[in-house]
Amino acid sequence: MEARIITTPLDNDNVRILNCGDTVLLSGTIYTARDAAHIRLLDAVGQGKPLPFEVENAIVYYVGPTPSKPGRVIGSAGPTTSGRMDVYTPALIALGLTGMIGKGTRSPEVVAAIKEHGAVYFGALGGAGALLANCIVSSEVVAYEDLGAEAVRRLTVKDMPLTVVIDCEGNDLYTIGRTEYLKQMTNDK
Amino acid sequence: MRELKAEAITDFVKRMCITANYKLPDDVRRRIALCRNREDWESAAATLGKIIENYEIAERDSVPICQDTGVVCVFVEIGQDVRVIGDLSEAINEGVRQGYDEGYLRKSVVADPLQRINTGDNTPAMIYYDIVSGDKLKITVAPKGFGSENMSRIAMLRPSDGIDGVKAFVIKAVEEAGANPCPPIIVSVGIGGTFDKAALLAKKALLLPADQVNEDPFYAKLEDELLESINTLGIGPQGFGGRTTALAVNILTMPTHIAGLPVAVNINCHVARHVREEL
Numbered sequence: 283m284e285a286r287i288i289t290t291p292l293d294n295d296n297v298r299i300l301n302c303g304d305t306v307l308l309s310g311t312i313y314t315a316r317d318a319a320h321i322r323l324l325d326a327v328g329q330g331k332p333l334p335f336e337v338e339n340a341i342v343y344y345v346g347p348t349p350s351k352p353g354r355v356i357g358s359a360g361p362t363t364s365g366r367m368d369v370y371t372p373a374l375i376a377l378g379l380t381g382m383i384g385k386g387t388r389s390p391e392v393v394a395a396i397k398e399h400g401a402v403y404f405g406a407l408g409g410a411g412a413l414l415a416n417c418i419v420s421s422e423v424v425a426y427e428d429l430g431a432e433a434v435r436r437l438t439v440k441d442m443p444l445t446v447v448i449d450c451e452g453n454d455l456y457t458i459g460r461t462e463y464l465k466q467m468t469n470d471k
Numbered sequence: 472m473r474e475l476k477a478e479a480i481t482d483f484v485k486r487m488c489i490t491a492n493y494k495l496p497d498d499v500r501r502r503i504a505l506c507r508n509r510e511d512w513e514s515a516a517a518t519l520g521k522i523i524e525n526y527e528i529a530e531r532d533s534v535p536i537c538q539d540t541g542v543v544c545v546f547v548e549i550g551q552d553v554r555v556i557g558d559l560s561e562a563i564n565e566g567v568r569q570g571y572d573e574g575y576l577r578k579s580v581v582a583d584p585l586q587r588i589n590t591g592d593n594t595p596a597m598i599y600y601d602i603v604s605g606d607k608l609k610i611t612v613a614p615k616g617f618g619s620e621n622m623s624r625i626a627m628l629r630p631s632d633g634i635d636g637v638k639a640f641v642i643k644a645v646e647e648a649g650a651n652p653c654p655p656i657i658v659s660v661g662i663g664g665t666f667d668k669a670a671l672l673a674k675k676a677l678l679l680p681a682d683q684v685n686e687d688p689f690y691a692k693l694e695d696e697l698l699e700s701i702n703t704l705g706i707g708p709q710g711f712g713g714r715t716t717a718l719a720v721n722i723l724t725m726p727t728h729i730a731g732l733p734v735a736v737n738i739n740c741h742v743a744r745h746v747r748e749e750l
Contacts (some may be wrong), residue, residue: 303711314670318587325487335524341642343639345538346538346577346579347577348534348535348537348538348540348568348575349575349576349577349578350575351534351575354534355532357535357538357577358529358535358537358538359534359538359577360537360538360646361538362538362539362618363621365651385618385648385650385651385653386618386649386650386651386710387650387651387710405650405710405711407518407521407522407525407708407709408618408653408709408740409522409525409536409537409616409653409740409741409742410521410522410524410525410537411511411525411529411535411536411537411538411539412525412526412528412529412532412534412536412537413521413524413525413528413532416528416701417476430578430589430591431538431577431578431579443521445709445711446531453712455709455710455712456649456650456710458712459707459710459711459712460704460705460706460707460710460711460712460713461516461705461712462517463705463707463712463713464705464712466512467511467705
């Protein structure tokens with residue numbers, strides 16, 4: 283299957299053409315945030331303060347990279363388990379976040395927000411931090427530097443290989459992929 | 472009595488932390504390659520190919536295989552005829568400190584489970600000591616990521632639950648873990664002992680070579696049956712569907728109480744890191 287070429291911002295047109303199971307090569311700007319950064323983002327929202335990046339049509343990558351070696355853009359940078367961010371995610375989607383990159387299952391509340399507002403959940407290859415780092419061409423801390431690996435970074439990525447796990451209609455590859463495989467195996471017997 | 476200086480151990484642990492994070496062990500590589508050849512779902516085989524590409528890049532460029540460079544589990548077997556001069560635990564932690572700094576590894580340890588301030592140097596390590604015969608000191612360093620650690624489970628089964636109860640519990644743990652622990656996974660099972668010993672056995676089973684066959688034919692058969700059952704669940708690499716949900720099942724057991732059947736399942740992702748050295 284040909285990979286879909288997607289460039290940020292991830293606007294509504296981009297969101298609508300992506301289907302569960304699609305492979306994607308993503309280029310453009312994305313933002314990193316994991317547990318500690320999400321707490322601060324949601325605190326800022328609660329207090330009516332501005333967020334460190336424009337959330338509308340943005341993509342958040344759940345990652346805490348290793349320190350970059352001299353001469354390299356970033357250290358290893360694969361996805362962390364997305365489920366830990368589930369309690370914070372619907373609020374960000376309601377603010378206009380259209381993309382999330384991570385690995386692992388999402389809660390029904392996140393899926394509902396994805397369907398209601400139009401967003402996409404992408405899977406990056408878990409445990410492949412060295413390979414994924416090679417798709418990152420620039421990295422800059424934009425907020426919460428004291429959080430170290432958990433700071434919010436603006437990344438420029440080029441041809442980052444992703445899979446659409448949950449599309450804007452709520453179709454979930456973790457369910458569909460498994461079902462299709464098992465159906466095929468049963469048919470072969 | 473043989474004497475060993477604690478500082479010498481620091482240097483070993485430092486290098487082991489770096490090696491473990493940059494270079495996937497050969498036994499795990501062999502399992503991944505074997506499973507890719509056996510994989511009957513095209514997209515799953517492609518994912519396994521990407522996993523191989525990743526650990527090859529990590530070794531070539533001397534960078535971490537995974538950004539979760541883990542909490543460091545250290546298993547020390549101290550020969551009873553060895554005397555360590557200095558503070559052994561501090562020497563090990565200093566090795567972790569130096570290794571995680573010089574190796575550009577992520578510091579992923581918080582000082583308190585609820586107040587959650589990062590210690591900044593990835594210490595303390597989780598250290599276990601065993602006193603054994605002889606005058607050697609053997610150290611195993613195993614950085615453990617938490618995506619898979621969080622999916623681990625323990626149960627105090629009834630003796631009447633027997634082997635079928637153990638199988639059902641292990642398979643339920645893998646099924647509930649689903650895509651979260653970055654499959655394909657290594658499933659380590661500790662059976663027997665007490666509540667705490669079962670968990671420790673499961674952790675120690677992670678240190679066994681992934682392609683080692685259990686010496687006890689009874690448990691070799693159980694490992695085979697569990698692996699076969701797990702690999703018919705259909706979860707597949709990354710949870711996108713496929714045969715290869717697990718690379719291996721390793722079981723360790725010990726005696727237990729007449730009233731109990733403790734079972735612990737410790738899950739590791741495909742980045743199953745362990746390095747062993749003898750001093």
